[in-house]
Amino acid sequence: MTKTRISALMGASALGMLLTAGAVQAQQSGNLQFLIDNGPQSVAVAEAWVAAFTEQNPDVTIDIEVRPGGGEGDNIVKTRLATGAMADVFFYNSGSLFQAINPVQNLLPVTNEPWQEGIQDSFKSVVSAGGEVYGTPFAPAMGGGIFYNIPIYEELGLEIPTTWEEFMANNEKIKAAGKTAVIQTYGETWTSQLFVLADFFNVLAAEPDFAEKFTANEAKFATSPAALRGFEKLQEVYEAGYLNADFGAATYPDGLRMVATGEGAHYPMLTFGVGAIAETLPDNLQDVGFFAQPGDSADSNGLTTWMPDSVYIAKSTANPALAKAFVGFIGSPEGCDIRNEAVGATGPYMIEGCELPEDVPPAVADMLPYFQEGGQNAPALEFLSPVKGPALEQITVEVGSGIRPAADGAALYDEDVRKQAQQLGLAGW
Amino acid sequence: MTAIAATTVEGKAPARKRRGSTYPGWFFLPAAIIYAVLFLAPTFASLYFSLTRWTLFDSVFIGLDNFAQFFREPFLIRGLVNTVLYAVITSGLKVVIGMALAIMLTSQIVARGYLRSVIFFPVLVSTVGVGITFTVLMHPTQGIINETLALFGIAGPGWLVDPRLALFSVALVDVWKGVGLATVIYIAGVVAIPKDYYEAARIDGATKWQNFLYVTLPLMRPATATVITLSFIGGLRTFDLIWAMTKGGPGFASDTVASVIYKQYQAGFYGLSTAGNVVLFVLIAILVVPLTMFLNRKQGHE
Numbered sequence: 001m002t003k004t005r006i007s008a009l010m011g012a013s014a015l016g017m018l019l020t021a022g023a024v025q026a027q028q029s030g031n032l033q034f035l036i037d038n039g040p041q042s043v044a045v046a047e048a049w050v051a052a053f054t055e056q057n058p059d060v061t062i063d064i065e066v067r068p069g070g071g072e073g074d075n076i077v078k079t080r081l082a083t084g085a086m087a088d089v090f091f092y093n094s095g096s097l098f099q100a101i102n103p104v105q106n107l108l109p110v111t112n113e114p115w116q117e118g119i120q121d122s123f124k125s126v127v128s129a130g131g132e133v134y135g136t137p138f139a140p141a142m143g144g145g146i147f148y149n150i151p152i153y154e155e156l157g158l159e160i161p162t163t164w165e166e167f168m169a170n171n172e173k174i175k176a177a178g179k180t181a182v183i184q185t186y187g188e189t190w191t192s193q194l195f196v197l198a199d200f201f202n203v204l205a206a207e208p209d210f211a212e213k214f215t216a217n218e219a220k221f222a223t224s225p226a227a228l229r230g231f232e233k234l235q236e237v238y239e240a241g242y243l244n245a246d247f248g249a250a251t252y253p254d255g256l257r258m259v260a261t262g263e264g265a266h267y268p269m270l271t272f273g274v275g276a277i278a279e280t281l282p283d284n285l286q287d288v289g290f291f292a293q294p295g296d297s298a299d300s301n302g303l304t305t306w307m308p309d310s311v312y313i314a315k316s317t318a319n320p321a322l323a324k325a326f327v328g329f330i331g332s333p334e335g336c337d338i339r340n341e342a343v344g345a346t347g348p349y350m351i352e353g354c355e356l357p358e359d360v361p362p363a364v365a366d367m368l369p370y371f372q373e374g375g376q377n378a379p380a381l382e383f384l385s386p387v388k389g390p391a392l393e394q395i396t397v398e399v400g401s402g403i404r405p406a407a408d409g410a411a412l413y414d415e416d417v418r419k420q421a422q423q424l425g426l427a428g429w
Numbered sequence: 430m431t432a433i434a435a436t437t438v439e440g441k442a443p444a445r446k447r448r449g450s451t452y453p454g455w456f457f458l459p460a461a462i463i464y465a466v467l468f469l470a471p472t473f474a475s476l477y478f479s480l481t482r483w484t485l486f487d488s489v490f491i492g493l494d495n496f497a498q499f500f501r502e503p504f505l506i507r508g509l510v511n512t513v514l515y516a517v518i519t520s521g522l523k524v525v526i527g528m529a530l531a532i533m534l535t536s537q538i539v540a541r542g543y544l545r546s547v548i549f550f551p552v553l554v555s556t557v558g559v560g561i562t563f564t565v566l567m568h569p570t571q572g573i574i575n576e577t578l579a580l581f582g583i584a585g586p587g588w589l590v591d592p593r594l595a596l597f598s599v600a601l602v603d604v605w606k607g608v609g610l611a612t613v614i615y616i617a618g619v620v621a622i623p624k625d626y627y628e629a630a631r632i633d634g635a636t637k638w639q640n641f642l643y644v645t646l647p648l649m650r651p652a653t654a655t656v657i658t659l660s661f662i663g664g665l666r667t668f669d670l671i672w673a674m675t676k677g678g679p680g681f682a683s684d685t686v687a688s689v690i691y692k693q694y695q696a697g698f699y700g701l702s703t704a705g706n707v708v709l710f711v712l713i714a715i716l717v718v719p720l721t722m723f724l725n726r727k728q729g730h731e
Contacts, residue, residue: 071695078697082485100697102486186590189678246570248590248679390696391681398680403592415503422498423482423698425489 033087048342086314118352135310136331140347144198180264181242194268199230202295211384231406260284302376389416483700495704516664527611560673592682618652654724
């Protein structure tokens with residue numbers, strides 16, 4: 001009842017805006033709104049893009065609007081889309097969360113735009129719905145794995161581990177040397193999921209059809225030995241006493257600082273952390289390396305990868321031509337260069353012709369072999385299945401701080417997943 | 430929140446009518462319109478949406494499935510217990526400490542006015558600000574509380590990261606923040622007691638303790654009823670402080686019904702979280718209506 005009333009109001013004001021927009025367009029000047037999240041990297045790169053684009057197109061103005069990140073930001077995006085008040089261009093997640101913003105109804109397809117030819121198919125597949133492509137990559141691809149402190153490895157003469165056993169042996173030596181072996185930062189709960197999520201390459205290596213079965217309610221974390229391993233690894237690291245003393249309260253910036261300055265040796269994280277290190281601790285950037293989360297066998301050692309967030313155009317935009325031009329600019333090699341200059345390189349681009357600078361930080365150089373030919377990588381589960389339980393981060397905090405054993409945690413997560421699948425209305429749940 | 434406001438207003442309306450009003454019917458029209466638009470409509474809309482699977486873009490009617498799901502939430506029971514525990518602890522402490530402070534602040538002590546404002550000050554500060562401040566103070570290794578304890582050779586606990594302590598730590602901060610309001614209500618209660626009673630008691634040879642027990646305490650019953658009702662309802666629907674300090678964690682250790690609801694909302698389960706709000710509304714009604722009736726009946730016997 002209230003909803004209809006609101007949409008009626010919105011409709012009326014949108015009509016008003018449309019009329020004025022028409023008048024403005026006649027004077028050959030364009031204005032866009034660009035909604036981004038408040039991460040320092042996002043702001044820096046968005047400002048650089050807008051500056052470069054408006055320099056080339058002096059009659060265009062682009063207003064950057066900032067929203068919070070995380071779940072709060074998701075709700076802002078959804079609410080604004082639902083009420084037709086979305087900015088012309090905005091960025092948001094790809095993969096499972098992308099489907100939740102109802103792309104066919106809310107977004108402008110960009111399938112046939114010329115710049116889409118240069119974008120990799122693996123990326124298009126995670127921003128497509130109903131046979132149309134809606135997104136353009138906002139950032140380079142990421143890997144989930146383990147950051148390590150290079151000086152500690154050199155000091156103790158350690159090798160990069162390719163199996164979980166070697167990893168734990170390294171941890172033992174680091175602990176014996178009186179240092180923190182594994183950094184965890186449960187003060188920001190999302191960081192607790194990495195040991196489980198980044199283990200997915202190893203899950204797929206053992207059970208290649210896990211994702212389809214998982215989506216179809218046939219495979220479970222608690223009953224699949226390979227999937228359960230991620231939770232067990234979390235528990236093993238806690239029980240061996242490898243964690244930093246303040247793991248329960250430390251935050252993501254603390255974790256990056258600790259691994260960069262050598263307060264700890266390993267930090268399981270996504271490679272986008274490189275950008276934040278470059279920004280806050282540039283002097284230590286050369287001290288941070290990266291490797292994929294090791295599995296049980298050295299033969300199948302590979303990286304779990306994440307697709308970047310994506311830039312979308314709202315269907316409600318008053319200026320679709322200009323919005324497409326701007327998004328095409330972001331998705332071009334020129335856009336990548338501007339990004340490299342503004343915030344540095346954090347991983348391989350999904351856009352043809354985009355080059356990484358010669359002097360990438362060691363952590364980025366370490367992840368590139370996994371992407372090159374002959375390298376091994378697999379997408380994270382959230383890009384193969386629309387199902388991801390919302391309580392995973394609380395459950396991994398519990399398993400990772402000894403409140404709940406791994407098997408219990410996995411079973412609880414399966415319960416959480418069921419709720420998500422039912423809300424999505426998937427068959428078979 | 431709107432739902433609570435709706436019940437209180439609703440509860441009073443029939444009583445007023447029965448007494449017969451001095452105003453003509455149309456006099457109520459502006460208030461009735463505001464009430465219907467701002468309170469009734471959202472209440473019924475939320476009742477409807479609690480029966481749907483709602484993505485903000487469209488909604489599908491699914492009957493009572495949301496309620497079934499909500500009651501199957503593995504942490505709902507924990508959340509319910511935590512909610513009641515939190516409400517009982519905070520309102521209990523606010524009654525005891527508030528009363529003690531009020532008696533102290535109405536006696537002849539130095540700097541009374543200054544102390545009164547100091548006690549009241551935390552009430553004025555933003556809850557989220559208080560939460561963030563105390564999160565920093567209670568940090569297990571760098572927080573000033575544990576660093577101070579360490580000076581005396583005590584290894585301080587992980588106030589907010591120990592699952593057994595987190596809820597109580599938040600409750601204590603809630604009491605620190607909210608006790609000023611209880612104190613002010615009690616000060617008003619103490620000041621309103623006519624001096625005649627104390628004079629009569631003195632003639633009877635009452636001790637100070639007897640003065641408190643047989644004169645002050647019974648005559649402050651209206652104040653106590655107000656403090657208990659306010660802080661109990663506040664405790665039941667507590668959210669901001671818990672969210673600012675622990676987000677229901679570690680794990681699910683300090684989850685309350687309100688934080689469970691918020692998490693559903695964050696996950697995009699809008700119908701489910703609306704169902705949770707209906708549950709919370711019913712829960713508050715079930716606990717608070719008998720409580721107020723009990724407190725008011727006692728008052729009637731005086």
